[in-house]
Amino acid sequence: MEQLTMFDESKSELRNFMESEKYRKGVFKTKDELIQELSAQGKKHIYRVLSFGGGTQSSHLLEQHFKGLIHYDYIIFSDTGAEPEFIHQQVEWWRQRQKEYGNTTPFITTHHKSMERGLEEMLMRYIYTDYQRFQLPIYCNEIDKDGNEVKGGLMPRQCTVDFKIIPVKQTARRLVMESKGLKSTQRMPKDTSFIIDIGFSYDEIKRINVCQSPQFKYMYLSYPLVEENLTTNDSIQFLRENNMPDKRSRCYLCPFNCDKQGISWDEIIEEESLSFIKACWIDEQLRKVQSTGTKMMKSIPYLHYKRIPLKEAYNEKYAKLYLKHQNELTEWIIEWEQRLAEKYGVEFEVETNEIA
Structure with a gap:
């Protein structure tokens, strides 16, 4: 892989991914190492795919592709169903950027195979059906022996794999199978990776x-920015210096909106206040369904790292925004009620004023 030269080399010299424990133990390999190994195995066709998230790091890689520094056969954006609108706007910005370059690499949008509406659908299923999987890194409290609520842990971050990476893999497979005139039920040719x-x-x-x-097993993951010893801030700096969109990719209800490192609830509140009200509603509903005792997860969930109701963390802003968006929230809940009834045969009544 060609080396990038956008940054002061002295910064990169302070970091060396090869010294990391995960690289030394073989948890990941460089792209060049992968290509050499796959070629030695007789893989004549090695397809290169960018898992594009619409945020800072993958945008950095996409720009390198447009400049001819990295080759991709496919650019695939997996819509998690819960991105803020500004992320969709950034994706469209990059589509226009591609046209300006005259680049013709297929740029595809995909989604979760069975839950087309992504994380919102998963959460609604969890709240209103017997669906048990919870694929969000939510903050949890526990009940001690005296019946008091005490600080717990953090649920695993399964959402990135299930709603972003796996859909990209599935779509890449389908595209290549179709290009070879093969059906999805057939095996991938042995010379393809x-x-x-x-x-x-x-x-x-x-x-x-x-x-x-x-x-x-014929798919491998590589991490070019890690190979370049570049951090998230390096990518943000590069985008800003070149007047490119620099908002970080995440979902509007992501618990990591609390990380204070460029991702914050304040940005959601200021730019997409209706999405914030939706997040408050979901936050409240998750604790309500947990109280029924019907879920395998017994912890008490919170979207806010302080493990308090999200609406209480921003009480004054919430009160004003709830009044502003109450009707839109109600319409959104009714729409989901109809979707769940049609797809899953669920019958339920939604109370729309319980977090007012």
């Missing part, structure tokens, strides 16, 4: 847990 670039940065090495895909 995939390398999917994930936009994790050097500061996110802890998030790297796999090199070979558990779902498709």
Whole structure:
């Protein structure tokens, strides 16, 4: 892979991904190492895919592709169903950027295979049906022996894998199978493999847990920004210096909106206040359904890191915004009621004023 030269090399010299425990133990490999190994195995066709999230790091990689520094056969954006509108706007900005470059790489939008409406659908299923999986890294409290609520842990971050990475893999597989005139039920040819670039940065090495895909053994993940020893802030700096969109990708209801490192509830409140009200409603409903005792997860969930109701964390702003968006919230709940009834056969009544 060609080396990027956008930054002062002295910054990169302070970091060396090869010294990380995960690289030394083989949890991940460089793209060049993967290509060499796959070629030695007789893989004549190695497809390169960018898992595009619409945020800072994958946008950095996409710009390198447009400039000819990184090759991709497919650019695939997986819509989680809960991105803020400003992320969708950034995705469209990059589509226009592609046209300006005259780049013709297929740029595809996909989604979760069975839950087309993504994380919102998962949460509504969890709240209103017997669906048990919870794929969000939510903050939890526990009840001690005296019946008091005490600080618990953090649920695993399964949403990125289930709603972003796996849909990208499935879509890449389908596209290649179709290009070869094969049906989805057939096997991938033995001489074919995939390398999917994930936009994790050097500061996110802890998030790297796999090199070979558990779902498709002929697919491998690589992390170009880690190889370049570039951090999230490096990518943000690059985008800002080149007057490109620089908002970080995440969902409007993400518990990590509390990280105070460029992702905040304040940004959601200021730019998408209706989404914030939806998040408050979901936050309240999750604790309500947990109180029924029908879920395998017995912890008390919160979207806010202080483990208090989200609406209480921003009480004054919430009160004003709830009055502003009450009717829109009601319409949104009714729409979901209809969708769940049609798709899952659920019959229920939604109380729309319980967090007023």
